[in-house]
Each structure stands twice: as C-alpha cells, then as structure tokens.
Amino acid sequence: MKKRNLYFYIKMLVLILFLAGSAFIMLFQFDNRNLKISFVDAEGEKTAFGLSNYDIAHEDSFYFEFPFNELDLKEVEVYSRDLILVKSWTYGQFRNFIADDENSSIKYLDDSLLIQSTGEKLRIMCNQEFAENIKDFSESMLQERLLLEEVWVVILAVVLMIGKVIAEKKENYKYRQGVVEEGKRFFKDIVNYAYYIVYSAKTNLKAEVANSYLNRLWWLLEPFFNMLVYVIVFGQVLGRSIENYALFIYSALLMWTFFNKNVNYSVKLVRSNRDIVTKVYIPKFVILLSNMFLNFYKLLFSMIVLAVMMVIFRVHVSLNILLFIPVYIILILLSFGCGMILLHFGVFVDDLSYAVTILMNMVMYLSGVFYNMSTTLSSPFNEIMMYCNPVAILIDSMRNALLYNKITNIPQLIIWFLISVILCCVGVHTVYKNENGYVKVV
Amino acid sequence: MSKIALDVQHVSIDYKNLMHMSLHQMFLNKDVKKADIIRAVDDVSFTVDKGEILGIIGRNGSGKSTLLRSIAGIFQPDEGIIDKKGNRVSLMAIGIGFNPNNTGRENIMKSGMLLGCKPDYIREREEEIIEFSELGDFIDRPVRTYSSGMYSKLSFAVTAILDTDIMLVDEVLSVGDEHFRKKSYKKMTDLMTGAQRTVLIVSHATDTLKQFCNRVLWINDGKLIQLGETEAVLNEYDKFMNL
Secondary structure, X not given: OOXXXXXXXXXHXXXXXXXXXXXXXXXXXXXXXXXXXXXXXXXXXXXXXXXXXXXXXXXXXEEEEEOXXXXXXXXXXXXXXXXXXXXXXXXXXXXXXXXXOOXXXXXXXOOOEEEEEOOOOEEEEEXXXXXXXXXXXXXXXXXXXXXXXXXXXXXXXXXXXXXXXXXXXXXXXXXXXXXXXXXXXXXXXXXXXXXXXXXXXXXXXXXXXXXXOOOOHHHHHHHHHHHHHHHHHHHHHHXXXXXXXXXXXXXXXXXXXXXXHHHHXXXXXXXXXXXXXXXXXXXXXXXXXXXXXXXXXXXXXXXXXXHXXXXXXXXXXXXXXXHHHHHHHHHHHHHHHHHHHHHHHHHHEOOHHHHHHHHHHHHHHHOOOOOOHHHHOOOOHHHHHHHHOHHHHHHHHHHHHHHOOOOOOHHHHHHHHXXXXXXXXXXXXXXXXXXXXXXXXX | OOOEEEEEEEEEEEEEOOOOEOHHHHHXXXXXXXXOEEXXXXXXXXXXEOOOEEEEEOOXXXXXXXXXXXXXXXXXXXXXXXXXXXXXXXXXXXXXXXXXXXXXXXHHHHHHHXXXXXXXXXXXXXXXXXXXXXXXXXXXXXXXXXXXXXXXXXXXXXXXXOOOOEEEEEOOOOOOOHHHHHHHHHHHHHHHHOOOOEXXXXXXXXXXXXXXXXXXXXXXXXXXXXXXXXXXXXXXXXXXXXX
C-alpha cells in the first residue's frame, strides 16, 4: 500500500475544485451580454453602436444610423465588453443581413461595400437573420466561459505548484532544492553557459550552410516556396476574401516553423546529443536554448523578406505593429516550456517523436496558418480554437497587428503568457529533478 | 602534509531497469516493472589526497565507470555524498561535442567549453593544442575532412591540454600512429605524474596501474573489496581472477 503524502491530498483537492469550478462556469446562467457592433470602413475607421441585452432579446429588427451619408464598409465586428471579439463578418457576409431600403444604394467595390444614402444621414436596416444571429451571440457567452475556465486553470495550476513546493520541502527527497535555489541555479547556469549557447548556435549554423551551394539563401527559400505552394493551392478557395494573401500565409508560416522545429527537436534532444550528455554534465536546457537561438536567427533572416514584402504590398503600418513583439515573446516562452516538458518524456518514451510529429501536423491545420480562423471555421469550433489553441491565438494576433493594423485577442494573450510561464517553470523543475536519470537511460 | 582532494562517502548508485518504453507499453503498462532496480555502486567510501594517483580495478560491469561518471558530475549518486572540495573535475573523454562540419578550431572551442573551461582560457591554450595535435593547416578545415588518425589526435589534444584539477581516466588513451602514440603516452604520463594533479584511473591492465598508481581500489559487483597499496591489492585481485 502506497503511503499517501500531502501532495496527494492537494492533488485531489485541486481535481475536485477543477471539476466543481468547470461545472459552475459551464452551467451558470449568466445574464445575456451587451454587445457592441463596430463598422470598419476601408480606412480602418470604426463606428460603434452599443446594443443592450434587453433590446437584443426583444427586438427583431435593428437599424444603425450614421452621422454621415456614405460608408465604405469593409468589415463588421461584434464585441462583448469592449475586449472580446465575438464575431467578425467580412463585407460580403454582412451584405446578406442588410434589408432593402429605398433610401440607400449598395454597391460592391474591389474589396469593400459602398453604401450611400440619398438623405443626410445613412441608415442601415438589418433583417431578421441578423437579429437572430445577434440574439445567439448575446445568449451564448461561450467566449466568457472559456476565458473564465482558463483563468480558473491558471489559478489551480499555481495552487498545485505551491502545493508541490511545500510537499517537496516536507518530504525527505533526494532532490531537495527550494524554489529560490532552483531559480538561482537556473540563472547561474544561463550566465555560465551563455557564451556556449551563442557559440554553439553560431557554429551549428555555419556547419549547416558550410557545404551547400546556396547557403544562407535556403533559409529564405524554404518558407518562401512553402508559401508559394499554399498560395497556389489554397489561394483560390480560401484566399479570395483575404487581403494580401501571400503575406498572410508567409508571416504565419514563419511563426509556425519556429514553433514546430523547436518542439520536434526537443523530443529527440537527449538522444541526439547522447555523446555530450553521457560524457559531461551540461544543463539540458542549454542545448534546447542553443537550438532555439539557431532557429530564431533563421527566423530573423526570413523576417527581412517579410519586411520587403510588406513594403512591396504597401501594407499600412502604425504603432499597433508593436504588438508583434510581445506575441513573439509569448511564442518563445511557449516553445521553451513545451520543449522542456517534451524533452523529459522524450527520454523515457521511445516513440514519442512519431506521436508529436502527427500531433504537430494536426495543430498546424487547426491553427489557421493559411486561413482566417474566425471567419472560415464555423461557430463554436472557431471560438474554441481561438481560446484553447495558443498557436492559433498567437498567429491571429500577430497577423492582425502586422498586416491589418488591429490589436486583437488581448485577454487570451495575457492568459497564455501566464500559462507559458507556468509551463516553463514546470519544465525546468522537471528536467532539473530528473536529469540524473537521463544518462542511465539513453 | 597531504590535503584531501576528493571525498567519497557511502555512495550508492542505482540503475532502474526497463526505463525505456514505447507509448504502446505505457498505455498497456502491465508488463512494465518499475521497481526493477539494479544497484551498480553499493556503499563505497574512500578519499583521495591531492597529487595522488588512484587506480580502480574490477571486472566488467562491476560499476567502475558508473562511479567515475558520478564523480565527474554527470549524474548525482542516489545515496551518499561526493565532495570535490571545490576542484574542477572532468572525465577524460575524447571528441565531446564535435561537429564534423565545423573546423578544428571551432571544435576546440566548443569541446573546451563543454569541459567547463572559460572561453578566454581556451583561447590562451589554443595554439598549444594545435601544435600538439600536429594538424598544421588542417585546423581551419572542417573536421569531416580529417583522417581518423587526425581526428583522434585533435580530440586527444583538446582533453590533454585543457586539463583539470582532478582527472578521471577511463582506460589510458593511446591514439594515432606510432609516433603520436608514444607522444600521447608521454603526455599522459606527464599529466598524471605532475605533482599537483589528482588522478583516478580505471583500467583492466594491471601493468598500467602498477606503473602509475599510489593506491588501488578494487570493486566487485558495486562493493568495495579492498583499498590499499598497489602491489598488495593487485596480487589479491590476480588471485581472485584466476580462481
């Protein structure tokens, strides 16, 4: 009979709390939400209208009155609580919701919808279908529930970590490092091995291109031709409604490649470096960081092409583009965290790398690398993906900031930042604790 | 007065068997016995004085290399304490972290850093390493273009020149052609007999041990059998092996 320790009880408590909290979040009858309908014109100017939940529940037709008489409509967005994007319709999709009105004329332009009014003010009448859609959005609260659930998971993960720390302190473990010492050790290792990380990445890069004819150019050609294939294959089907489809794919591919390469490498890391690992002591994350550094360098190289393409396609740029930096920071943290955890299991489970390759393939298709998640997939699948698939969130935010001048998904980004940090802590701890065993296994 | 350089107290090291598994085994894990533990080193204690050369002898699979690796810090012992008294320890292994597509010079740097040396120190000794390895112009060509002799010369030079306070030698290395073998053997001898160097040698060759060691440690099945003067222990060992 196994002796049950303190940590076991904490785990049980957390499990019960998780189930209870999830049930509560899923079943609780929230009030219907208020919505904000935001009309975006070709210049990116927004005109917003608030709708209260009472109106939404009781009216069955809506009209929106603008202070001007001509609207170059590009997109319509539905927000809840100003932050949560519930739905966005392209002008083509929104056209179906506009009821006929003799006072206004509607014309399709190249990539927008021109609505003009004969009177002084423009009034857009919306039909019953629109009202039904809005009603559904107001009632569902799916996004809020998912968000709450994620917050709940983060809180419980922190509780679990604290429990683990306390339990390890009390128990007579061989591994008796506290959080503070482990943190110190981590930073000391990073400082000690910083030069090695950079030097090894640099020489590995050099080795990669040493005897190839086109050398560094390969780093550009690989994502570029991938992009070309996607543009040719999916361009006709998925790309018609998307502005700058080539850029749309290229920017996402860069991000995806970085994540994918890191994750796939980390599973096999200890095995492929066995001649180092079995002969000297080296903190395992040093090897992972070195590889990430290598991939990051390649990424920066490909970014030059991205910048050039942005100039060629005349992408309108504003300060919103800076969101791109925190998004990449989260991506790096996430790859490191996932990498550390997979590194650990990759040592003990022989065929994990096959499973991970398949999984990553699936994640790629579910991350909207070559389509727009929220407009292409049907609800509620797209909403679940936009809240639970970190890569999809990151790609979407990055693309919106970079190409369309929009800041989106802020609540999810904050949550996934926290989750990534937790993953990093758990990963570093697990590897430190178990790395003794790695040498004996490989 | 002798100073203790390495203090090994009641060290035990376990190997868990069957740690490898596939996903299939993991999900249907009825056959996986996790408790299958093999004790490779069992309660071994000894101290090594500064400047001493200690030989370790024992049959194959008796835990010699495991003990050495554990002293090198590659993994921590499961029980007991290894106190290195602040000395830098490295396992004498050749070609650590060599990448065949990098030049010899780059590999010296990488390998040296993995051995725990500071970049500046490696740059200082770099010329010495290149000279010792007799590679000449080849040092700036990729290692994959080297002959196997050149490769082992370089890797030996790196480990031999970038020495550490406590040297752990798993079988005395001799590499290259006749000329270089003599040279490397002499270098090893110089390294080991240098006054301030503490050395632990694992070997099956009793001759080598007789030549170098002050004391010899005999391990059998992970247990310490005898620790004492070279002659005495080796005689006992020979008797035991000839039974």
